[in-house]
Amino acid sequence: MSQNFFIRPAAIEDRSQVTQLFRRSYPELLSENYDARLLRDVLPVITTAQPSLLACGTYFVAQSENSTEIVGAGGWTDLSPTRGVNGAGEGHVRHVATHPGWLRRGVARALIEHTVASARAHGILKMHCMSTLTARAFYKAMGFDELGEIELTLAPGVFFPAIQMVRSDV
Template sequence: MDIRPTTRADIPAVDALLARAYPVLLKPDYPASVLVTALPLISRAQPGLVTSGTYYGVFDGAILVGAGGWSMAAPGGASLRPGVAHVRHVVTDPARVRQGIGRAMMERVLFEARSAGAVQMACQATRTAVPFYAAMGFLALGEITVPLRGGIDFPAVQMKLDF
């Protein structure tokens, strides 16, 4: 597998990966009433993030099987906190979970964020991803509600990892 920063040319593949992964992976942990409103909003690639240089694709040959990244900017435009980086839009192909794809990508994300001066990584984890992040060393801080758009909120868990 190859892990590399994504580019504008990867946006369709990231879109397709998010669209096929999130409905399957999140279904056991969220009621249908949440998913019906949230999935159209969260299952889309964010072009600025995908082309940021800090968002990575995990490729098995030419096939995108995982993606995710980090930024110093917080999701939703929250205030910057010096030294705090943020996990962004992580996904693994549902047919390829538990094969080390997410771990390899997150190790790259953590390495790059530390190299850029981050001393802490913050994460707004889906309920589904909490065990994964805990296995990576993240500490759950508590339940949060992530505002997506005009009255549409998404339940998540705030997590952090100190370097």
């Protein structure tokens, strides 16, 4: 299967396109597992690309070979998205999304494989992931083990059910 996309490091100049990707992807894909009221509160928090993530060097975009369109994004940091304390050699998968029109074409798989390879090259031995309910099966297929359901506090009074996952064979 021809991929028709390539992966490159994200840049701060990608902020508008990555935000557009999140705003297209998350409302459509998360609606099968989360009710409309919850999404109304959550989506404004999770659909804006974070400049610090785009500029960190370990966050990536999947770009269409035929245009400048960003069709996926994701990466990792050694800082927890929940600002928790890390163990040495531990990383965190961050803000993965695929354009709905590009699902089942290998975009998310390629992003996670690239993310894991990058983390490994930086000495990371274990990757954590806060998966949406929607992406649970995908992360299992990518070698992550489920630790349990959690509720993330995204903003005061905004709680988001998720799955805490880990992959120890990075």
